[in-house]
Amino acid sequence: MDQFVQQLLNGLFLGAIYALIALGYTMVYGVLRFINFAHGDVFMLGAFGGLYVHKALAPLLNALPWPLALAVVMLASMAICAALGIAIEYFAYRPLRNRPRLNVLITAIGVSLFIEYTGQLVFGATQQPFPAIIPRQNISGLGGLTVTMTQVIVVVVTTALLIGLRYIVMRTRLGLAMRALSLNPTAAALMGVNTSVVISFTFGLGSALAAAGGILYASLYPSVDPFMGIQPGIKAFVAAVLGGIGNIPGAALGGMIIGVVETLVTGYSQKLGIPSGYKEGVAFIILILILLFKPSGLLGKVEREKV
Amino acid sequence: MLEVNQLEVSYGTIKALHGVSLKVPEKSIVTLIGANGAGKSTTLRAISGLIRAGGGQVKYDGKEITNQSPHAVVSKGLCHVPEGRMVFANLTVEENLRMGAYLRRDKAGIKEDVDYAFTMFPRLKERISQLAGTLSGGEQQMLAIARALMSKPKCLMLDEPSLGIAPMLVRAIFDQIVKINKERGLTILLVEQNANLALAISHYGYVLETGKVILEDSAAALRQNPQVREAYLGD
Numbered sequence: 001m002d003q004f005v006q007q008l009l010n011g012l013f014l015g016a017i018y019a020l021i022a023l024g025y026t027m028v029y030g031v032l033r034f035i036n037f038a039h040g041d042v043f044m045l046g047a048f049g050g051l052y053v054h055k056a057l058a059p060l061l062n063a064l065p066w067p068l069a070l071a072v073v074m075l076a077s078m079a080i081c082a083a084l085g086i087a088i089e090y091f092a093y094r095p096l097r098n099r100p101r102l103n104v105l106i107t108a109i110g111v112s113l114f115i116e117y118t119g120q121l122v123f124g125a126t127q128q129p130f131p132a133i134i135p136r137q138n139i140s141g142l143g144g145l146t147v148t149m150t151q152v153i154v155v156v157v158t159t160a161l162l163i164g165l166r167y168i169v170m171r172t173r174l175g176l177a178m179r180a181l182s183l184n185p186t187a188a189a190l191m192g193v194n195t196s197v198v199i200s201f202t203f204g205l206g207s208a209l210a211a212a213g214g215i216l217y218a219s220l221y222p223s224v225d226p227f228m229g230i231q232p233g234i235k236a237f238v239a240a241v242l243g244g245i246g247n248i249p250g251a252a253l254g255g256m257i258i259g260v261v262e263t264l265v266t267g268y269s270q271k272l273g274i275p276s277g278y279k280e281g282v283a284f285i286i287l288i289l290i291l292l293f294k295p296s297g298l299l300g301k302v303e304r305e306k307v
Numbered sequence: 308m309l310e311v312n313q314l315e316v317s318y319g320t321i322k323a324l325h326g327v328s329l330k331v332p333e334k335s336i337v338t339l340i341g342a343n344g345a346g347k348s349t350t351l352r353a354i355s356g357l358i359r360a361g362g363g364q365v366k367y368d369g370k371e372i373t374n375q376s377p378h379a380v381v382s383k384g385l386c387h388v389p390e391g392r393m394v395f396a397n398l399t400v401e402e403n404l405r406m407g408a409y410l411r412r413d414k415a416g417i418k419e420d421v422d423y424a425f426t427m428f429p430r431l432k433e434r435i436s437q438l439a440g441t442l443s444g445g446e447q448q449m450l451a452i453a454r455a456l457m458s459k460p461k462c463l464m465l466d467e468p469s470l471g472i473a474p475m476l477v478r479a480i481f482d483q484i485v486k487i488n489k490e491r492g493l494t495i496l497l498v499e500q501n502a503n504l505a506l507a508i509s510h511y512g513y514v515l516e517t518g519k520v521i522l523e524d525s526a527a528a529l530r531q532n533p534q535v536r537e538a539y540l541g542d
Binding site: 173176177179180183184186187188189190191192193194195301 | 357376377378386387389393398402405406410455
């Protein structure tokens with residue numbers, strides 16, 4: 001029983017990070033109807049952003065209490081990645097705004113490869129250790145369960161970001177414009193929405209969340225490398241589809257589910273008689289099942305064209 | 308107030324408008340009638356910046372606004388209620404109205420105008436927190452008009468407000484169109500397939516055929532015109 005609860009918890013911590021990435025996929029799909037395959041690489045850049053900001057500000061940060069240092073590193077990296085996300089949209093996707101969507105999709109794959117290999121050139125191809133901004137210690141008093149401080153922070157930060165995002169989307173003027181744009185771009189433009197501004201905002205927001213996810217992920221498996229965004233990126237994409245692409249709560253739910261299922265499969269692989277290496281395939285099996293049986297996703301609505 | 312000169316629009320290699328010219332004087336209701344595919348909606352879409360004009364000129368309030376982006380056009384007080392209503396289906400009636408006031412910051416004025424919209428269309432008030440997608444076609448059209456009014460336009464362009472709507476609601480909607488023109492002095496450019504209905508409330512009319520204006524006159528004269536009677540009024 002303890003082992004099951006332990007695995008479930010581990011799955012939720014991982015799932016929280018998938019959720020943060022999945023939100024970016026789903027929001028961009030909402031406003032532009034395409035999958036930004038470079039999103040996982042922004043997640044990687046977020047982790048490296050954290051690493052370099054920490055290096056550059058080390059003397060200052062070491063003098064601060066660690067939660068404050070974490071906040072500084074995280075906010076700086078989120079801001080950098082928001083700017084990068086906006087730049088990617090501006091230079092790579094905007095010129096193709098009125099072209100077939102397949103062109104943009106292929107461009108996104110190109111952008112993804114460009115970031116990965118430029119990353120390799122700039123950061124080096126080898127794994128680098130990620131600094132212990134969050135103290136590496138276990139939380140005591142949980143009986144047989146092991147929970148680290150990093151895992152607690154993952155949950156705290158993710159929850160805070162989800163609440164913040166919900167506020168932005170549901171309560172602010174730009175959030176309302178985002179929702180309107182995703183429902184009907186023509187009508188939104190006729191109401192005075194500057195669609196380009198809202199699209200930039202969406203990319204910035206999604207990229208900032210991915211950056212936060214990148215730092216949390218790098219803190220959990222304390223290392224970074226230029227290709228670290230590929231697997232989590234693809235799994236978060238599956239999470240977004242699972243939750244119903246374009247649906248924000250769905251992306252969060254999908255991320256949690258993928259994280260938990262993947263962790264459980266790894267944890268029980270021996271008992272189930274499947275090699276643990278198959279955990280990377282779990283997300284894809286879920287993707288195939290979803291596409292077969294509920295293509296609109298768990299919380300997604302079937303899109304009907306009204307005439 | 309609104310002046311279109313020799314407007315040309317092409318979809319790919321197909322020319323949809325061959326130099327359409329029309330004038331909408333301040334505080335008047337002007338209608339654009341014509342068969343399906345004559346270029347009525349295309350004219351409105353080019354004026355509001357949804358599609359690019361390949362030639363010609365659009366002037367509003369004395370200033371040229373040709374090929375400006377839709378949000379720039381709305382901000383000048385020229386609002387377009389598109390064909391098919393295009394309400395935001397997954398937003399509530401109230402959120403739809405708030406979207407209409409997207410460019411405004413005066414909270415008190417917005418509230419006042421929401422109340423005005425509800426006195427105009429009391430059915431919307433009953434459905435204030437319902438999702439717009441659950442409304443009937445007629446109610447959606449009311450919402451689309453009310454939403455456009457929330458931007459405080461000086462000129463309103465309505466595209467086929469009677470399309471697919473129960474006759475009883477069509478009457479209510481057209482009564483309100485006349486009322487906002489009289490009470491609020493709103494200039495209206497109305498596109499309609501139902502020529503009878505449109506000419507009954509308009510001051511002036513243009514007849515469009517395959518991308519050209521083939522006839523223009525006062526609405527009263529057009530209703531008597533034998534050519535119009537035969538082709539569009541079902542005589």
